Amino acid sequence: MAVCVAVIGKDNSPKYIRCSDETAALQFHYKVHTSIDIIEEKLNTGNKMAADVRELFLGLLFSTEEHKIFGYATNTKIKFIVVLQSTNASLRDNEVRMIFRKLHSAYANAVCNPFYVPGDQIQSKGFDTAVMEIMGVS
Amino acid sequence: MRSAVSVILSSSVPDNKMSQPDYEQTAHDHAALLLLLKPIGTQTKQKTVTKIGERIIKSGSRFTVLDSTGITREILARFVREHPVENNDWSEFQTHRRLLGLITIGKYDSQTELDELCRLHETLKVKYSATLYDSRAILFGPVESENLNEPPKPFTTPSNFKTRALFYADETCPDLEAQIAECLNSLFWILESKRLERSREKVDRVPLLLAPFEKKDFIGLDLDSGTMRKRCVGRMTKHLGDLCLQAGLPADALYHYNSAANTLQAVKDWLWLGAAFEGLCAASVLVLYPNMCRSLPLQRNSSLQEGSPGKQRRESQALNTLPPSPNIEAIKAEMPQILPPEEIAKKYREAIVHYSKHKNAGVIETEASFKATRISIEQNCTLQAASFLNNVVFINLNISEHEKIERFTTLSELFTAFGFTRKASFCLRLAATRHVSQNNPNPDWQQCYNLMLQAAPGLKLSLDPVEMPSDGLRGWPTLQIQLIQELVVAAKRMGNPALATRHMTFLLQTMYDHMSPTERKESALQLQAVSQQCEGAPVPLVLDSGMVIPPANLTNIPKTKSFTLKNLQPHLQPQKIERIKEDHGPFLFTPINFGSLERKNTxxxxxxxxxxxGDICEVSMQLINPLPFELHVSNMRLLTNGIVFESIPETITLAAESGPMAVTLAGTPKEVGDLEILGFSTHTLGVKSNCRLRHMERMPHPQYSVEVVPALPKIDVSTSLPQTASFSSGENIVTSASISLYGGESAEFTVTLTNVGVIPIEMIEVSVQSALDTLTEGKIFKWSEENLKTQLPLLPGTSASFTIYLYAVADFISPVSRNDMSSGAYLSQPSSLMSQSGPSSLPSRLSSPSHHTKRQSELTSSFRSGLSSHSGHSSLASTRLSKLAVPLHASNIIEGQLKIKYSGGGGLTAGYCRISSVYVTIEMLPSVQITSWDVLPAETPTQFYLVLDVTNMTNHEMELHYTQSKCIYMEGREPCRIPVPVNRCPLNKLSSQKEISDAELEKVCSEHIASLVDLKWQLLGTETTGKATLAGITLTQDMLDLVRMSPLQWEITINDSAVKAQEELTCGLGECISVGIGVCNALERPLRDLILSINFYQDHHNGVNNYRLDTRLSTAGANKVMLPMLEEHGRAHHECRVVFFTAGQYKVDIQCSSSESTPSTPTLCSELMHAGHTWRYIPPIEITVDGC
Structure with a gap:
């Protein structure tokens, strides 16, 4: 399962980040942070093509010996990043897409809260639960 | 990309170490001749070397040669400063790694030095002898040499020096470029000859070329097997391709590489296949992107290794990316083997995969990755570039820490080149940590710090707190905090505590909101520890590198909750002295607001x-200590701009996590003008901070400005009266005075003004402000302004005093009681006996039990006749009055403010003053009160008696002087009645106006009475004296007839002799007496319809007058005469006779009444007007009839 899930705002600042292993949080922060570069690049090239049919799923951004980092960007430039363990070979592309779809709907639910100010950190129990589920911690 | 094969194949420990990857290499370098450019000897100056080096590189990097067939070839050359001799070992694998030329630069002053230089040069030659084709030595000597290639005269080169040396005397060396070109040319020709030699070699005779680590792999293998032969041929073809590429024949090179690749693929010679692919790519790139060279001459002070994959390339890439297709078609026709641009990266990838199968080729793989990245950047394929770079990280090279650092910095540079700033800063941070890693034998914290600093922008971390957004949403706080903490550590370790303090302060300032309470506490404590070595100050720090670290300030510790400027104390506030307004035209107010928007903001x-x-001005603040320990904040001052401001330092201690604590910062403006308050400075946790409002959160204004006016004097006011226990703290009240006065009493007190300022007082104005009307105010408060003015100017430290005279103005007339008397009492006691005269209640009052009866009875005789019969009217009038009148209180408190306006010095010139007020409370105690009054005719016609019912309202015994000689003694709270003889109001007072209404008449008479009657009272036992006035006394129509002089003058004769007032007349019983009455009109108008009547009556002295005297006397002649008209100054005479039948005392009441009033007068007060006038002869004539 996922070891780290992050939501990044359109200004590339973190809106939400959660790791399964909080002691290694910094490492994940770095990983997620550096993968923004790739997302940005992917989004830029994507703009050249027809923006309306753009695929939200950005695919594998980066892989290390331990982790695979997948990205997903909504039409409002909110980015989701999921870090999976490289050893977990069973995860296929489709499953990763499913994860993102779940994450996206959880995010949509979270920001539907009328008390949520767009651009703020996400603090929502519902979203937490969804993320925990994705990470298989629940 | 990276397969697991690498791990398997590269398990063995490498015997060879080409341990220095050339991170700067580009694909173009495959085609370049490699030369070593090296300064030798100790004398050579770095500057000279750089300058000469630049010239050589500029001229020699790219040159053309006309070859034997007449074709122009473009040859590239690469100059390096260092070339590890081990790298030469790979020269068979890739020929561009071979060092072909050597150029040394040296300087000598003596023969010994020259010898040494020659020796060094030769040593270098020996070092690279395996590959070296040619060398040059550029030697700078003290004198010019005649022959360029020979040393100047006294000097000689050692015999073993067999190099072509260039001897120069100075750095201008005009023909340097030509000499280098000549050298490069010779290199080319040697290379060309080698190439030709190789190309002519028989295919079946070629030796096996080996990469350095392969040597032992092939020991014992059959070199003659078919596979082996193919391998040899393939490798040789590839080698030939290298040579062709270097010799400026890319087309040939492409051909060779292509065939080599085919051959090698067949025999599965992966390493060399990779090299062939790479060659293919390099040749293609050389053709497709001829300008992708590093721009060398732009580098200053840098070793040649440090090329720049920098920005200019990225900028130029728009031009170079994917060259236009017709171009590539044309090239393709010429060179069929050339790779199209999109193929290059693919082939490179393949090459890298092949390299990766050999652990020992790690360096080659790394270099290939970098080269591929650079091509991808050129092609603007960022993601591809990124993936090549990512691959670099996985290559497990056994290299030193220093090289690792170099690798990371290069990675970072390349990442930056295509805009991956986050990755770049990540790599820089890694590089920084390598500088101080445990494996590093000589940790360099300085370098570590510098790299860390460079990593900051990638994390969107600006070291200027001003640029950091307050909400912190821009970057990644966790990573930023980490980096700052690492910076702190690095700065501390490199021995720069100032920097450590600075960064720590910065951390607390900008990242405060992102830290947990524990982190905050730890950071604060850490800062305290760090700042002990070097105190933080808000000044920019300049690093050795020239970088400036902007100041950071602790704006959050302590937290400022509010910041407000305070006005001066009310009595010290400068007020504008109001002057007579100058005429500024007809417009007093304009609704037009110029530039409305901006103005409002400012x-x-x-x-x-x-x-x-010069006065102490204050700003009040509320501070919060968010930290869980006691915070000591010292040296708090205000930060100002504009005029000079002397701030008074303040030191406070905030308890742990204590709530808002009020702090007042004070200071003194030293100049006149606009003062801007920008914030305040603190010194806490060992750091001096300038907390500017502009940079603080939740501050409504970025700054405050206040106008400072010139210095004004200051006074201290005291009075001789006791202070009020409590007074309403109105504006600018500095002290108070209170006094109790009985109505009509006077008092005085002294006000002392002391100049406690430093400016002499030049102007003082005193005024009184109260709720009273100006007239009353003027009666109560009196002072001499002139007296005060004479004491000016009041120098600092001196005092002036002036006296305020107080007078307790009271209303002594009580309309309420009067009302009571005239209406209520009358109605309650209908005295039918007195039907005719209809006396008011006065007589009834007399009968009220009291021990003053005697005094009262004395008066009764004179009371009776004067009472009018129109009490109904008077009661009506007084009822009206009572409605208007305010009920009197027991005591009346008058509050007034004595305003002292003063100014002096510059403030006066600028038109400002200060106002100090004394709050004066006067308690008015009632003294005497006149509850009712009436008028009675006096014994003489020129006077009348004003009868007053006076009550002593005090609890003290009182002496009341009501005339010069008369006085009565009254107990406390005791009422008594006094007759006051008053001169009648002369007609001339009234005659000034011809026709006066009765209201005016009453007023004139009332004033006449008030001016004549003064009731002086004294409280026995005390010194208290006072004066009661009758101002405001009201008079009815009937009273008025008595008060003013009668308009009729009487001439009474009895038995033809004139009667004098108070004269005793006696006659005998039965005697006939003739009474002659002459009436003279003193008015200036005629009187009509007068009835002159003569009535006899007997006064029983008990309040009863007996008019029924039919049996006691008899009159002859009319006792009532009508006078239809009495002209002005006209006279009338009437005479009658009387005979008394019984003895006794008789009185004659002679009166003249007019039924009409002045008909011409407009009837304003109709009720009063209808009343007829009755004029009596006063006093009534008394006739005593003697019995026989």
Missing amino acids: LKSKMDYLWVE
């Missing part, structure tokens, strides 16, 4: 009050 922070130069 006005907000502009204070609408003034501060005074």
